Amino acid sequence: MSYFAKVPQAPADGILKLSVLSKADTNANKVDLGVGAYRDDSGKPWVLPVVHKAEQRLAEDPTANHEYLGVGGLPALTSGAQKLIFGADSPAIKDGRVYTIQTISGTGANMVAAVFLKQFKQPQDAAVYISKPTWGNHRSIFETAGHEVREYRYCNYTTLGLDISGMLEDLRKAPRNQIVLLHACAHNPTGIDPTEDQWQQIADVIQERGHFPFFDCAYQGFATGDVDKDAYAIRLFVARGMEMLVAESFAKNMGLYGERTGCLHAVASTADAVPAVSSQLNRLSRATISTASAYGAKIAGTVLQDTRLYNEWVENMGEMSRRIKTMRDLLRDKLVALGTPGTWDHVSRQIGMFSFTGLSTKQVGVLRDQFHLYMTDDGRISVAGLNSGNIDYVASAIDQVVR
Numbered sequence: 001m002s003y004f005a006k007v008p009q010a011p012a013d014g015i016l017k018l019s020v021l022s023k024a025d026t027n028a029n030k031v032d033l034g035v036g037a038y039r040d041d042s043g044k045p046w047v048l049p050v051v052h053k054a055e056q057r058l059a060e061d062p063t064a065n066h067e068y069l070g071v072g073g074l075p076a077l078t079s080g081a082q083k084l085i086f087g088a089d090s091p092a093i094k095d096g097r098v099y100t101i102q103t104i105s106g107t108g109a110n111m112v113a114a115v116f117l118k119q120f121k122q123p124q125d126a127a128v129y130i131s132k133p134t135w136g137n138h139r140s141i142f143e144t145a146g147h148e149v150r151e152y153r154y155c156n157y158t159t160l161g162l163d164i165s166g167m168l169e170d171l172r173k174a175p176r177n178q179i180v181l182l183h184a185c186a187h188n189p190t191g192i193d194p195t196e197d198q199w200q201q202i203a204d205v206i207q208e209r210g211h212f213p214f215f216d217c218a219y220q221g222f223a224t225g226d227v228d229k230d231a232y233a234i235r236l237f238v239a240r241g242m243e244m245l246v247a248e249s250f251a252k253n254m255g256l257y258g259e260r261t262g263c264l265h266a267v268a269s270t271a272d273a274v275p276a277v278s279s280q281l282n283r284l285s286r287a288t289i290s291t292a293s294a295y296g297a298k299i300a301g302t303v304l305q306d307t308r309l310y311n312e313w314v315e316n317m318g319e320m321s322r323r324i325k326t327m328r329d330l331l332r333d334k335l336v337a338l339g340t341p342g343t344w345d346h347v348s349r350q351i352g353m354f355s356f357t358g359l360s361t362k363q364v365g366v367l368r369d370q371f372h373l374y375m376t377d378d379g380r381i382s383v384a385g386l387n388s389g390n391i392d393y394v395a396s397a398i399d400q401v402v403r
């Protein structure tokens, strides 16, 4: 008998399964709205022009090599990422209260955070509260690290807007000192973000209840084109003197998906806590990846440290977020023009890569089987998959299944 005979089958990952189905579909009308990756208006992956420039610079650098990065990662990346997320003038950075470690993109940052919290959370029986719904990997990562995972209400499934009263109530009723996972901006999968005023209310409850915030920030600058606006919630919590962990990904905003470029930041209330925290994060990183991956870090570090490239990057992000916004508005307008039953303003109102359309699992199945239109079973579409060549087809397909 095999040593592995007692290994049970793992549940299939919905998104990966969808991408296999979509790849196998050769119909000319096929539209893939599943994958969370930016596409240009011709439906192709987009290498940001600024990334291209940074790559050229690296290729021409006679001192470039493929040595290991040091523990902690590439300083050009980690220091640039800190300023990006907390603000260049952040008192927390100036006071030496922030430690940043390079990770395997946003997923790796989540995992390092999860393992760190499992070992050092206070109290040890604290659960991790995630939004209902959230990015599918959150539960998997935190459960794999050994946490109990619970949900707080987030999406109002009738209005497809934020259920702020449900969210606040759940966070208030949770035992004190729990860990609360928050999406910094461009909530995945719903595209629903709290307003600035609602963030204040969320911060109030988290502070009152002594919860520990963990921000997952996978779309800074990609959401609105404005890196400061997209960091509002994180900076608000820091300004209130709250401690936190922050996972940061450069997959979407720099288009470095496969290069696995990201960081985990720890913000402490006093600089004294930083040496021990940084030593533990370094130890965990050493035990899992030894050293972080270099190529994407060099690209992102080059862009973040050079004023001209940085400004160009902001323009590139603006281009992505504007195209997505245009597609949101177009899809809403076309559905309204077709007289598609229901209201479609939420498609325009939501933000970031995704829209929670409100389509049912059954409708999603019909769209996939009869119209070659791929989206996740919860009715989430990647708006970046829409373009001027397929938007009429998509609107008409949705119209037909909703009727």
Ligand code: PMP
Pocket: 036, 104, 105, 106, 107, 108, 135, 183, 188, 216, 217, 218, 249, 250, 251, 257, 262
């Ligand atoms: N968190 C959220 C909320 C995400 O949407 C994603 C990307 N799908 C990630 C983390 C991690 O992505 P990556 O590991 O590619 O940076």
